[in-house]
Amino acid sequence: MAAPWDLPDYDDHEGVHLFHDPDSGMRAIIAIHSTHLGNAAGGMRFWHYPDSAMAITDALRLSRGMSYKNAMAGLPMGGGKAVLLADETRTKTPEMLRAFGRAVDTLGGRYVTAEDVGITDDDMVVIKGETDYVSGLPVEKGEAGGDPGPSTALGVFLGVKAAVNRALDQDSLEGVHVAIQGVGSVGGGLARLLAEQGARLTLADTVDARVAALAEELGADTVSVDEILFVDADVVSPCALGAVLDADSIARLQCKAVAGGANNQLATREDGGRIFERGILYAPDYVINAGGIINVGLEYLGQGDRAEVEARIGKIPERLEQVWQESAATGDPASTVADRIAKQLIGR
Template identity: 75%
Template sequence: MSATWDLPDFDDHEAVHFFRDVESGLRAIIAVHSTHLGPAAGGVRFWHYGDNGRAVTDALRLSRGMSYKNAMAGLPMGGGKAVIQADEARTKTPEMLRAFGRAIASLGGGYVTAEDVGMTDDDMVVIRNETDHVAGLPVESGAAGGDPGPYTALGVFLGVKAAAKRALNVDSLTDVHVAIQGVGSVGGGLAKLLAEEGARLTLADVNADRAKELAAEYDGEAVDTDSILSVEADIVSPNALGAVLDEESISELRCSAVAGGANNQLATPQDGQRIYDRGILFAPDYVINAGGIINVGLEYLGQGDEQEVKARIAKIPDRLEQVWQESAECGDPAADVADRIARRLIARS
C-alpha cells in the first residue's frame, strides 16, 4: 500500500492527521498543507465517500486549494481542510462533533475549522464546546461570521460579472445566459443574484425538485445534472462538488467562460490547458470562491465587520483580472497562472 506522501495529490503537505473515535463513530482526516502565512484554515466536509482513499484525496486537494485561496485573498492564514467520513445514512451526532472538536484541539491551533458541505453553523457551536479554533459561528447582524455560503455566493456573482465583461465585453448581465450546476447554498444564492441582474438561467441539481422550483421562481429552465455542463450558454457555473471538468466534459462545453464556486473543478492539472486550448475563459475556483473564507477568516481573526468582509470580497474581480491578464500576456492557462501567483505568496516555487 502506498504511503500518503506517494499519492498524486500530496503536495509537500506539512501534516496529514487521521482521527478515529470508536465511541462516537468519528472517522476524520485533517490535512494541513501550509502554515507559512498563519494557522491552516479551511472548513470540514461531512460526506459519505465510496472508499477511504477518496476521502484522503479530497482532504489533500481541498487543503492545498485553501492555501492558495487564503493567500490570494490576502488573509494571514495557511491552508488546511478536514473531512469526516459519514456513513450512508449521513448519521451525525453531537458526540461525533465533539470528538472532532477534541481532534482539532489536539493540534494546538495549527488548524482552524468552519462549515463546508454537510455542515452548518449549529454544528460549529457543538464543536466550539471542545476547541476555540473554529469559525462560522452564529453572529449578530452586521458582524463577520456565520454561514459562509451567502458570502461565497456574493464573490462568485462578482466573478461571473467579471467573466462576462472579459469574455463577452458586456457591462450588464441582462440576458446573459448562465448555466448553473448545483443550487445549494452557494449556487442557489448565485442564481438569486443573477436573476436580480436580469440574467437568463438554466439550473441543475441532484435535488431535481429544488432546481425546478428555483427555475420557476426565476423564470429559467431546469435540466438534468448529466446535461448541464453541455448546455449552450454564455457562462457555465459549476457550484456542486469538484473534478467535474475533465477531458470529456471540457470537449462538450458550449460557452465562452466557466466561472463557478465549486472547489477543485479541474479533474487533472492538464484540464486547465484543455479549457485554454478551446478558447474558453476560466475563473480559477479558489480565486472566485474566496468570499466564504474571507468572512469566517475575519471572524476568527477579529478583524472587521460585515462591511469589511464585503469590501474585501469586492476585490475578487480585480484578482481574477490579474490572472486573466497575465494569462493573456504569457500564453499560459489561467489555472497555471493562478497557481504560480499563489505559490509565490506562500513561498513555494
C-alpha cells in the same frame, strides 16, 4: 492503500492527521498543506466516500486549494481542510461533532475549522464546545462570520460579472445565459443575484424539489445534472462538487466562460490547459470562491465587520483580472498563472 505521501496530490503537505473515536464512530482526516502565512484555515466536509483513499485524496486537494485561496484573498492564514467521514446513511450526531472538536483541539491551533458541505453553523456551535479553533459561528447582523455560503455566492456573482465583461465584452448581465450546476447555498444564492440583474438561467441539482422550486421562483429553465455543463450558454457555473472538468467534459463545453463556486473543478492540472486551448475563459475556483473564507477568516481573526467582509470580497474581480491579464500576456492557462502567483505567496 498507498501512504498519503505517495499519493499524487500530496504536494508537500506539512501534515495529514487521521482521527478515530470508537465511542462516537467519528472518523476524520485533517490535512494541513501550509502554515507559511498563519494558522491553516479551511472548512470541514461531511461526506460519504467509497473508500479511504478517495477521502484522503479529497482532503489533500481541498487543503492545497485552501492554501492558495487564503493567499490570493490576502488573508494571514495558511491552508488546511478536514473531512468527516459519513456512512451511507450520512448519519451525523452531536457525539461525532464533539469528538471532531477534540481532534481539532489536539493540533493546538495549527488548523482552524469552519463549515463546508454537509455542515451547518449550528454544528460549529457544538464543535466550539470542545475547541476554540473554530469559525463560522452564528453572529449578530452586521458582524463578520456565520454561514459562509452567502459570502461565497456574492464573490462568485462578482466573478461571473467580471468573466462576462472579459469574455463577452459586456458590462451588463441583462440577457446573459448562465448555466448553474448545483443550487444549494452557493449556487442558489448566485442564481438569485444573477436573476436580479436580468440574467437568463438554466439550473440543475441532484435534489429535484430544490431545483424545481428555485426555477419557479426565478423563472429559470432546468435540465438534468448530466446535461447542465453542456448547455449552450454564455457562462457555465459549477457550484456543486469538484473534478467535473476533465478531458471529456471540456471537449463538450458550449460556453464562452467557466466561472463557478465549486472547489477543485479541474480533475487534473492538465485540464486547465485544455480549457485554455479551447479559447474558453476560466475563473480559477480558489480565486472566485474566496468570499466564504474571507467571511469566516475575518470572524476568527477579529478583523472588521460585515462591511469589511464585503469590501474584501469586492476585490475578487481585480484578482481574476490580474490572472487573466497575465494569462493573455504569457500564453499560459489561467489555472497555471493562478497557481504560480499563489505558490509565490506561500513561499513555494
